[in-house]
Amino acid sequence: MAGSVPLTAAGTNPPIRSRRSKDSGVVKWSLVSAAVLVILWLIGLPLIVVLTEALKKGWHVYVQAISDPDALSALRLTLLVAAITVPLNTIFGVAAAWAITKFKFRGRQFLITLIDLPFAVSPVIGGLIYVLVYGAHGWFGPWLQEHDLKIIFALPGIILATLFVTFPFVARELIPLMEDQGQLEEEAAVTLGAKGFRIFWKVTLPNIKWGLLYGIILCNARAMGEFGAVSVVSGHIRGSTNTLPLHIEILYNEYQFSASFAVASLLLLLALVTLLLKSWFTRKIKN
């Protein structure tokens, strides 16, 4: 019997096995090539278009476009907005995810819905609500004017709108992750005498670092790229409240197509830098 089994196996199985592996080979390669095609078509082609359009009129126009004072000011503003909103939303996101997943309380579901709100609401509405609240005729408008505080059509308004739009990214990455992990490890840490921040640094953070990193990357990408909400609250003052995406639209509308793609390539470069930073952090964490 011990001898007959391999024999029958040898007699009948090989054709089956080879058909199966042939099948999976076809499936594998058609899937891979479909994915590659779609990526090339959806992402690769537009990237190439941006770069060729940007360089269409030569390096001279390209360099001039990205060293224009208005472009530089837009770049500074975009980086500043990202530098303020991303850390804030990282902390808000971690705090919110922690509160939601480690505690049971009334209104928990409601809080989750609230966090999701910016995903569901159009960014333009996101900008408009701040105009309605802080605008000259909004709820706090008269008070703000009395104290000569500018929120809308100035940096604080742009930061608020960006905070709103990018709020869910970190929290949404972390909530399912932390829900899965439960709170056993934190409880263990407490019984061993660890307190507050120590639990966070030694137990929670190492568990969530990948989700957190990914959330931060997404949050940053959106903060630098946001158009709709920022457009509503920016006031479009050149050299002052124009972010990079707004500046790109302005150049495009001024028939400066090459210049607008040149600045677009700058925004693209920022995205690439973000991805590089991510892989650098990944390696650092792994070591």
Next chain:
Amino acid sequence: MSKVVKQSILVSLVLAMSVALAACGGDKENDKASANADADGDKGKSIQLLNVSYDPTRELYESYNKAFAVYWEKEKGQQVKIQQSHGGSGKQARAVIDGLEADVVTLALGYDIDSVQESGLINEGWQQKYDHNSSPYTSTIVFLVRKGNPKGIEDWDDLIKDGVEVITPNPQTSGGARWNYLAAWGYALHHNNNDEAKAQEFVKQLFEHVPVLDSGARGATTTFVERGLGDVLLAWENEAWLAVKELGPDKFDIVYPSESILAEPPVAVVDKIADKKGTHEVAEAYLEYLYSEEGQTIAAENYYRPTLDSVKTKFADQFPDIKLFTIDEVFGGWAEAQPKHFNDGGIFSQIYVPK
């Protein structure tokens, strides 16, 4: 017991974090806001103006701002930096009402400045403050057609011929589009013994030839020029010349109809804000200088029709003399035309059927 302790630790931690954040977030915003205010007021001799304008004036004010800064420094020894904001005329008026701190507004039509005035920011009688209804330069509506004018479009009648596609933005959102609409209406009135019903029928037919309504003038130009849609673009005269200059005289021709509307884009100082910032004097000078020889020349160079006679003669070749009617003559001004034609329930919303 230990669970209670743990929970209270975590809760207080979360609370502390959010309170601390709220506090420093708030501080940051206050600092920024007051820093902005300082920058506006206390820069010694330098002064800042914000000119909130509409879409097609970008190139005009880019040159004019430089010229005015030179003039003002020579005149008063004070450095002035002028910031620009551009967008659809109605949207820009809305932004000023909502708190965009413009020292001056230079918009596409009087109606938009009227609405800023109604919010209390501009004193009454702004339109009488400067010459020519406070419109230092004027413009009109012309046709931009493809090179060689293959569809033979010469006048408004030709726009409703079979197979002609017309590009114009949406009159409910775009100032320029309202001028387009009123120009067509005025032409039809004059050719039908002032019969309103026939004018309405003409404009209705015209909009049946419009394949897509963009929301703003620049969007419509891009649709015509870049996307290659349509046979004729109804455009500001300055917009048409700019498109020809920027995108090649070998691609487009400008056609002047037999008559059109005199578009008067007005200007005004936003009194409340200029008073608050202490910039009233320079803001007024900024608008007055638009009427000077240099200001008018810059306007003409950017294809706006000058109002100063000496500059008019100098640029006579550039601006063909066609019959121009004003909105006051034919429509009784914006205060009447706007609700009748463009508000919700107005004639435009009755005759336009989206495709």
